[in-house]
Amino acid sequence: MTITPTNMASGSTHALNELRRVVSAPPRAGVALGNWRWTVRQRLAAVRDVLVREVDQLEDGWLAARHGAAIRERNALLVRLAAQGRAVLEAHDVEPVRADLLRLVADVARHVQRLHDLAYDEVELELGGSE
Numbered sequence: 001m002t003i004t005p006t007n008m009a010s011g012s013t014h015a016l017n018e019l020r021r022v023v024s025a026p027p028r029a030g031v032a033l034g035n036w037r038w039t040v041r042q043r044l045a046a047v048r049d050v051l052v053r054e055v056d057q058l059e060d061g062w063l064a065a066r067h068g069a070a071i072r073e074r075n076a077l078l079v080r081l082a083a084q085g086r087a088v089l090e091a092h093d094v095e096p097v098r099a100d101l102l103r104l105v106a107d108v109a110r111h112v113q114r115l116h117d118l119a120y121d122e123v124e125l126e127l128g129g130s131e
Contacts, residue, residue, distance in 0.1 A: 012050045012112045016105055019043035023101045027094055040088045040101070047108060048081045054115070066118055073111050080104055 022043050027036035051074055084101055091097045 012047075012108075015043070015046040015050050016109055016112070019047055019101070020105045023098055023105065026098070033094070036094075037088050041085055044081055044085050044088070048078060051078055051081070051108070051111075063118065063121060066121075070111070070114060070118060073114070077104070077108055077111060080107075 019040070022036070022039050025036075027033045054070075054074055081104065084097065084104055087097045087100070088094070
């Protein structure tokens with residue numbers, strides 16, 4: 001099955017909401033911190049899986065540059081996800097990691113919105129738009 005911006009919506013929204021929910025709650029010391037780290041890693045993997053399944057075929061025409069920009073943005077987000085996955089496990093102080101993760105969640109949400117906008121523009125072009 002090919003993942004497109006329109007059918008990616010529910011998966012990405014759910015994965016992002018779950019990651020945001022876990023990261024928003026400050027972890028407690030001890031065993032709870034270990035559980036928090038493990039849960040965050042699982043949620044990061046779910047978000048990564050959604051990003052990896054994105055369509056990265058460039059279309060000809062006026063949207064090709066935006067497709068290319070979306071692919072580059074996705075690849076940069078994947079690099080950041082990998083770095084945060086390591087930081088979650090290795091950082092002694094998780095507060096800076098939590099702040100970085102919340103920024104990452106916001107950036108992924110913006111990326112998903114750009115994909116939706118791109119899909120809308122493709123449909124608008126096919127249907128003739130409002131002109």
